[in-house]
Amino acid sequence: MPDKILSPKPDLVAPPEQRAAVARATSSAPAAPPVVTPAGVALPVHATAPAGLAVPAGLAVPADLAVPVGAAAPPPGEAGAGGQVRRRRHDILAAARPLLRRPGFVLAALFVVFVIVSGLVPSLFTSYKPSATVPTDKLKGPSMSHLFGTDELGRDLFSRVLHGSTLTIKATGGAVLIAIVAGLAIGVVAGFFGGWVDGVLMRIIDILLALPMLLMALVIVTALGFGLLPIAIAVGVTITPAFARTTRAEVLRVKEQPYVEAARTGGASWGRVLVRHVLPNSWGPVSVLAVLDFGTAVLTISSLSFLGFGTPPPAAEWGTLISNGRNFLITSPWLSLLPGLFVGLVVFSLNHIARTLEEMQR
Amino acid sequence: MSAEAAVDSPAARPDSGPIVELSGLSVGYQQRGRTTLAVEDVNLTIAPGETVAVVGESGSGKTTTANAILGLLPSSGVITAGRIRIAGTDVTGASDRVLRAFRGNVVGLVPQDPMVGLNPTMRIGGQIAEVVRRRGVDKRLVNAEVIEALERAGVDQPVVRARQYPGALSGGLRQRVLIAIAIAGHPRLIVADEPTSALDVTVQRRILDHLGGLVAETGTSLLIITHDLGVAADRADRVVVMQRGRIVEQGEPAAILLRPQEPYTRHLIAAAPALSHAGGVVPCFTDVTPAPEVLRLDGIGKDFRLPRTASGERTFRALDDVSLSVRAGQTLGLVGESGSGKTTALRIAMGLEKPTQGRVHLDGVDITDAGWSELRPLRRRFQLVHQNPYSSLDPRFTVAQTIAEPLVSFRVGDRASRAARVRELLDQVALPAAFADRKPAELSGGQRQRVAIARSLALEPELVFLDEPVSALDVSVQEQILTLLLRLQQDLGVGYLFISHDLAVVAQLAHHVAVLRAGRIIESGPAADILTAPVEEHTRELLGAVPGQRFAAELAASAPPGTKR
Numbered sequence: 001m002p003d004k005i006l007s008p009k010p011d012l013v014a015p016p017e018q019r020a021a022v023a024r025a026t027s028s029a030p031a032a033p034p035v036v037t038p039a040g041v042a043l044p045v046h047a048t049a050p051a052g053l054a055v056p057a058g059l060a061v062p063a064d065l066a067v068p069v070g071a072a073a074p075p076p077g078e079a080g081a082g083g084q085v086r087r088r089r090h091d092i093l094a095a096a097r098p099l100l101r102r103p104g105f106v107l108a109a110l111f112v113v114f115v116i117v118s119g120l121v122p123s124l125f126t127s128y129k130p131s132a133t134v135p136t137d138k139l140k141g142p143s144m145s146h147l148f149g150t151d152e153l154g155r156d157l158f159s160r161v162l163h164g165s166t167l168t169i170k171a172t173g174g175a176v177l178i179a180i181v182a183g184l185a186i187g188v189v190a191g192f193f194g195g196w197v198d199g200v201l202m203r204i205i206d207i208l209l210a211l212p213m214l215l216m217a218l219v220i221v222t223a224l225g226f227g228l229l230p231i232a233i234a235v236g237v238t239i240t241p242a243f244a245r246t247t248r249a250e251v252l253r254v255k256e257q258p259y260v261e262a263a264r265t266g267g268a269s270w271g272r273v274l275v276r277h278v279l280p281n282s283w284g285p286v287s288v289l290a291v292l293d294f295g296t297a298v299l300t301i302s303s304l305s306f307l308g309f310g311t312p313p314p315a316a317e318w319g320t321l322i323s324n325g326r327n328f329l330i331t332s333p334w335l336s337l338l339p340g341l342f343v344g345l346v347v348f349s350l351n352h353i354a355r356t357l358e359e360m361q362r
Numbered sequence: 363m364s365a366e367a368a369v370d371s372p373a374a375r376p377d378s379g380p381i382v383e384l385s386g387l388s389v390g391y392q393q394r395g396r397t398t399l400a401v402e403d404v405n406l407t408i409a410p411g412e413t414v415a416v417v418g419e420s421g422s423g424k425t426t427t428a429n430a431i432l433g434l435l436p437s438s439g440v441i442t443a444g445r446i447r448i449a450g451t452d453v454t455g456a457s458d459r460v461l462r463a464f465r466g467n468v469v470g471l472v473p474q475d476p477m478v479g480l481n482p483t484m485r486i487g488g489q490i491a492e493v494v495r496r497r498g499v500d501k502r503l504v505n506a507e508v509i510e511a512l513e514r515a516g517v518d519q520p521v522v523r524a525r526q527y528p529g530a531l532s533g534g535l536r537q538r539v540l541i542a543i544a545i546a547g548h549p550r551l552i553v554a555d556e557p558t559s560a561l562d563v564t565v566q567r568r569i570l571d572h573l574g575g576l577v578a579e580t581g582t583s584l585l586i587i588t589h590d591l592g593v594a595a596d597r598a599d600r601v602v603v604m605q606r607g608r609i610v611e612q613g614e615p616a617a618i619l620l621r622p623q624e625p626y627t628r629h630l631i632a633a634a635p636a637l638s639h640a641g642g643v644v645p646c647f648t649d650v651t652p653a654p655e656v657l658r659l660d661g662i663g664k665d666f667r668l669p670r671t672a673s674g675e676r677t678f679r680a681l682d683d684v685s686l687s688v689r690a691g692q693t694l695g696l697v698g699e700s701g702s703g704k705t706t707a708l709r710i711a712m713g714l715e716k717p718t719q720g721r722v723h724l725d726g727v728d729i730t731d732a733g734w735s736e737l738r739p740l741r742r743r744f745q746l747v748h749q750n751p752y753s754s755l756d757p758r759f760t761v762a763q764t765i766a767e768p769l770v771s772f773r774v775g776d777r778a779s780r781a782a783r784v785r786e787l788l789d790q791v792a793l794p795a796a797f798a799d800r801k802p803a804e805l806s807g808g809q810r811q812r813v814a815i816a817r818s819l820a821l822e823p824e825l826v827f828l829d830e831p832v833s834a835l836d837v838s839v840q841e842q843i844l845t846l847l848l849r850l851q852q853d854l855g856v857g858y859l860f861i862s863h864d865l866a867v868v869a870q871l872a873h874h875v876a877v878l879r880a881g882r883i884i885e886s887g888p889a890a891d892i893l894t895a896p897v898e899e900h901t902r903e904l905l906g907a908v909p910g911q912r913f914a915a916e917l918a919a920s921a922p923p924g925t926k927r
Contacts, residue, residue, distance in 0.1 A: 258754040265712060265746045266768035266817065267738055276767075280758050 098360070105356045108349035115346055119165030128156035130163040130316060139332045148338045152328060160316045161339050167310070167317050171232045172297040178236030179297075180290055183243020188282075190244070191251030192274060202248070205241045213238045217300055221309045228311065235300045239293045246289050250282035257281070288358045295350035302343050318343050379450055380407040381468070381551045381583050382431055387444035389423075389430050397442065400426040402607045404444070408551060413577060413584040415594030415615075417630060418604035419836050420807075424587045425474075427604070428553050431585075432469055433461035449550065466493050470549035472573075474556045476536035480528035486512070486539050487524030493546040507546065515542035516572045533700070534565035541573060551583040562699045562863045567907040570597055589836045591627075592634040592910025595619055603627050619913050633838035634910050645889040646848070650873045653689040656825050656857050657711060657744070660685055662720035664706055664881075680706045681717070682881045686859075688825060691851065693858040695872030695889065697865055697904060703881040704861045708827050711859065712746060713737045742772060744825040745818035750834045751810035755802040761788070761813050762798035768820045787816040790853070791846060808839035812846065819850065828860045832867060844870050865901075866908040869893050877901050 099105055118125045128146075134154035142149045148157035190201040208216070217234040224230035254260065255278060263273050304310055305319030318339055325335030384406040390397035401423040408414050416424045429435050430446060433453065445454045448464050465471075473479040481489060490508045499507055512520035515538045528536055537557065544552050557569060574597055577584045588594050594601050595615040602612040603626065611624045622628045664681040681703045688694045698704045709715045711722060713729060722730045724740060732740070745768070748754035755764055765787055766780045775783065785795050791812040802810055811831060818826050828847070832840040848871060850856065862868050868875060869889065876886035877900065885898045896902050 257756075258748045258750065259756040261714070262746065262748060262754050262814070262817070263756070263767060263771070265714070265741060267741045267771040267821075268767065269771070272771060277756050281756065 099356065102356060104352060108352040108356075111345060111349045112353065115165055116169060118162045119169040122159065122162040122166065126156065126159040126162055128159035130155060130160045132156075139328065139335075141332070142334055142338070149332070149334045151324065151335055152332075157321070157335065157338065160321060161318065161342055164316045164318045164321060164339075167228065167315060168298060168301055171228055171235065171301050172294055174229070174232030175235035175239065175297045175301070176290060176294055178233060179239045179243050179293060180286075182236070183240045184247050184286065186240070186244040187247025187286075188251055188274070188279070191248040192255065192270075192278065198248075201244070205244050208237070208241045209245075213300065214303055217304060218307070218309060221304060226309065226312060231301055231304060231310065234304070235297050238300065239296055242289060242293065243286065247282060247286055250285055251278055254278045254281045284361050285358075288354050288361065291350060291354035291357060295347040295354070298343065298347055298350070380409050380447075381449055382406070382408040382585075383445075383447040384427070384431070385445050385447075387427070387430060387446060388442045389426050389435065390440055390442045391436075392438045392440060397440065399442065400439075400607050401430065404604075404607075404609055406602060406609070408583050408585060410550065410583055411577075411581045413574070413586065413597060413599045414602060415586040415588060415598035415600070416602045416604055417588055417591050417594045419589055419838055421606075422604045423607035424604050425555055426607075428471075428555055428585065428587050432465060432471055432553060433458070434465075434471075466496055466547035466549065468550050470544035470547050470552045472537075472540050472544045472552060472554040472557050476533050476540055476561070479540050480536055482528050484527070485524065486526055486528065486531075490524070490539075490543050490546045493543055497547060511542040511546035512539070514545060514576060515539065516568075517542060533561055534569065537561060537565075537569055538572070541569070541576075545576060545580075545582075549582065551585060552577070553585045553587070555587045556589070557586070563865070563907040563909070564699055564863075564903055566593075566909070589838075590634055590909055591619075591630045591837070592908070596909050596912040603630065616913055630838060633841040645869050645893045646871060647873045648890040650692070650888050650890075653692050655687050656690050656725060657688040657859070658686070658723040659707065659711055660721045660723065662707065662710055662717045662722070664703075664710060664715070665718045680881050681710070684720070684878070684881070684883055686711075686876055686883070686886075688857050688859050689873070690824060690857050691855040692873040693851065693860050693871050695868035695875045696859065696861045696878060697863065697868050697875060698878035699863055699904075701880075702878045704863075704878055705829060707878070708746075708829055708859065708861055712744065712827055713740075742768075742821045743823050744827065745821065745823045746827045747811075747814050747818045747829065747831045749830040751807055751814050752802075752834065754814050755810055757802055759801070760798065761793075761800050761802075761805075764802075764813055765816045765820055768817060772821060774821070783820065784816075787819060790819065790850065791816045806839075807835050808842060811835065811839075811843055815843075815846065815850070819854070819856070822854075823856065825857045825859065828858055830861055830863070833862065833864070840867065847871060864908065865893065865904045877904070 122130075132155060134150070136154065137146070137150050138152055138154040140146055140150045140154075146156050146158065148161060151157055151160070186201050186205065190198040217231075217238050220234035220237060221230050224233060257277075260273055260277050263277055268276075301310070302317070302319035302322070305317035306323045307319070308323070310317045310320055321339040322336050322343070325332070325337075325339070328335050384404055387401060387404045387406075388399055389401040390399045392398075404423075404427055406414070406416075406427070416427065418424045426435070426439070429439070430441065431448070433456065435441075441454055445452055447453070449468050451464075453461060453464065480486075487505070487508050490511055491504050494504050494507045494511070495501075508524055509520045512523055517523050517535060517538050523531070523535070523539070528539070531539065541557075552573070554573065557573070561569065570593065573584065576582070584597075586594060586597055591601070591603075595618065598615055600612060601615045601618045603610050603618070603624065605626045611618065611622070611627050618627060619631060622631060662681050662684045663679070665677040666680055667677055684703070684707055686694060686696070686707065696704050696707065706715070710717045713722070713732065717730065720730075721728055724743070729737060729740060759767070762781070762784045765784045769775060769780050769783060774780070784798055788795055788797060793809060793812050793816070797805070797809070797813075802813070805813065815826075815831075831847075832843050835843065844867065847858065851858065858871065860868060860871055865875075872889045874887065875889045875892040876883050877892065877898065878884070879900050885892060885896065885901050892901060893905065896905060
């Protein structure tokens with residue numbers, strides 16, 4: 001996934017050094033990219049490395065630019081393994097730079113990272129036990145000692161939210177993993193083989209799409225029983241159809257590309273074409289959908305636990321917390337509102353990341 | 363109301379000086395806070411009734427200049443210096459509201475790509491009526507004006523066409539509709555941005571002839587933007603040569619062609635196939651030695667099933683009794699307009715499609731019915747180069763991976779020997795070895811096509827199929843690729859089946875030529891015979907359509923013997 005996201009886009013992220021190299025590349029092919037104008041204009045070195053960003057790649061750029069335009073191309077043999085590694089790292093850094101320049105993206109990414117880390121190791125951020133009751137401190141409003149306040153049994157709500165993350169994150173990860181694997185497999189098989197295989201698979205997907213998402217998840221959870229795995233499967237199955245559809249559309253598009261035909265006439269087998277050409281080139285939109293569906297999965301899982309289909313108490317999932325707080329909505333509104341806000345922020349951040357990634361791919 | 367007044371005012375002063383006056387115009391594109399100049403210090407005036415051609419390679423700033431005149435610069439484009447005056451009014455940095463009054467009514471545009479220039483969900487007539495209505499024409503007369511505009515643009519059956527959707531029309535017809543839209547506004551200047559680059563040479567000539575006639579008839583000015591100096595010289599009263607955003611030379615076409623001052627202009631002249639050969643189509647190989655046959659197509663016919671329609675036939679005959687033979691180390695040029703069946707013939711020869719009738723022989727072996735696995739060992743012996751280098755390279759593969767892919771597919775050599783072969787191939791197609799790590803996005807069109815050629819040569823084939831390998835490229839890049847192909851053939855002894863719609867291009871490469879029309883071979887033989895003494899009318903038409911022949915006689919007279927390549 002990072003590979004696709006960070007793949008170089010010439011007009012967006014190609015470092016000036018590459019553009020200059022293209023320009024001076026061969027005297028035999030003078031059609032330089034339109035961005036390159038007479039040397040003095042195209043190469044204001046310091047403009048490319050803004051002061052606030054101490055990205056290492058920024059340092060490399062002026063050094064490379066010091067090569068005079070029109071100098072002979074590097075001698076053959078320089079393109080060794082070491083050069084490839086250096087180049088690859090350079091690519092990633094260069095591709096990451098425009099991402100880092102978007103404060104919204106950075107905030108969203110930091111928040112998601114915080115949620116994941118706090119979900120996996122909650123003790124890093126809170127010293128309260130989620131199940132430790134302190135009856136004297138019940139229903140306290142948010143304060144410095146209890147960030148999110150306390151619930152009707154005096155348990156620290158912030159701690160409960162963070163511990164609740166553990167379950168939600170695991171279920172979400174499992175659900176998206178199931179959806180990616182199943183959706184990708186169905187989509188690739190349908191798109192690649194076409195014909196009746198495609199017809200049968202897509203009709204099944206159509207049926208899945210026709211059922212309301214939450215209803216289907218409820219049915220599956222009821223059938224499989226409560227717990228982490230059933231929830232992951234239930235949510236995974238509900239978001240699989242979108243993956244299958246997107247993958248199929250992408251595979252159909254890539255399959256017709258001339259470079260696939262070129263590979264075929266070059267003697268490549270279908271298996272090789274599938275793994276080396278079709279899959280990597282179909283992956284972009286699917287990866288965006290994956291990030292987007294993390295948000296959907298979080299929402300669905302929270303809905304399930306809100307409705308009481310999550311893991312049983314005393315374990316606290318986000319939905320359970322919101323649900324419990326309903327009884328105190330008038331007197332202690334933070335019990336529902338703060339966990340709700342937290343879930344909302346997580347989904348919003350994930351959607352924003354997906355949107356940014358989609359924009360970068362254009 | 364005020365818009366109405368503005369519409370009238372520029373048009374109300376006819377013939378009051380030049381229509382367009384650019385003085386010291388510089389246009390830049392802003393990207394990440396810095397401005398890259400695309401056009402620098404351009405001075406250009408267009409007088410009423412004058413035809414001016416701006417010539418230059420991609421990236422020379424010619425389209426940016428045209429967009430600046432039309433006020434259609436993208437949001438990142440800014441005019442950094444100079445002034446633009448249209449019909450006497452200074453419109454530099456004017457608001458869109460002001461500029462709208464000029465667009466269509468004073469300056470009309472014929473856009474580059476007829477395939478995307480029309481709204482696919484609107485009938486042709488409706489799209490033209492939009493322009494007519496803007497002139498304030500009475501509602502009841504709009505329809506008649508639409509039909510008239512279509513008629514004047516040379517569209518047959520204008521009443522029927524007006525009710526059709528763009529999808530039903532061919533590329534040439536769509537280009538005519540775009541011209542109709544441009545002239546329906548009765549502009550005083552028509553800007554034609556590469557009006558024919560996407561079209562066959564014959565269609566190109568008809569369109570340009572027509573546009574020229576219209577301009578002469580109505581006294582409209584014409585600004586042609588093109589990368590082909592041949593086209594410019596044939597059509598324009600004045601030729602402006604642009605390089606890297608600057609005007610390097612301008613003058614009458616005869617002066618530019620016969621006494622070019624700048625090395626860049628000479629470079630462009632050398633690049634235009636017809637111009638470099640003193641204004642004519644001259645075959646490169648006049649003396650062809652017999653060579654053994656590698657590939658033979660025998661009486662190939664191919665039917666395509668048509669979608670069920672209310673009337674008409676259920677099948678379409680794409681090829682009818684086509685016989686071809688490609689000889690070792692030599693080139694067969696297969697020429698025809700789009701839709702003549704060239705590509706179908708190539709795909710059948712490659713075994714990518716099965717013919718309805720006829721046989722395909724490779725070295726005397728019948729491969730017509732060979733399946734994929736039977737054909738696979740033979741694939742090492744013939745390879746394909748696609749038309750469009752922008753889509754024939756996997757964007758995620760590096761150049762080295764792309765070139766080495768056939769070697770990997772056929773398990774030729776190990777990692778080290780493949781890397782060595784890639785370096786050797788890069789050297790053969792004149793790309794630096796450092797390009798091995800690049801991705802296609804970092805390469806220009808010509809460089810990409812070189813990579814595609816290197817890939818096709820990786821397995822040392824006897825035969826390479828070239829499907830219009832240069833038609834997506836600028837003329838000057840075309841010329842380099844053709845020279846490269848010629849050199850590779852001499853060095854490696856590889857045979858080519860070369861498909862093109864342009865006889866001037868075929869002339870530079872082919873030993874034998876076959877002319878295809880509507881699925882039938884109408885003429886075939888040695889290149890020298892076909893190109894110098896064509897028998898068929900259609901071949902003569904194709905020859906006559908090659909741009910750059912207006913000054914053929916003068917060029918031939920002025921060129922000292924020995925300068926011909």
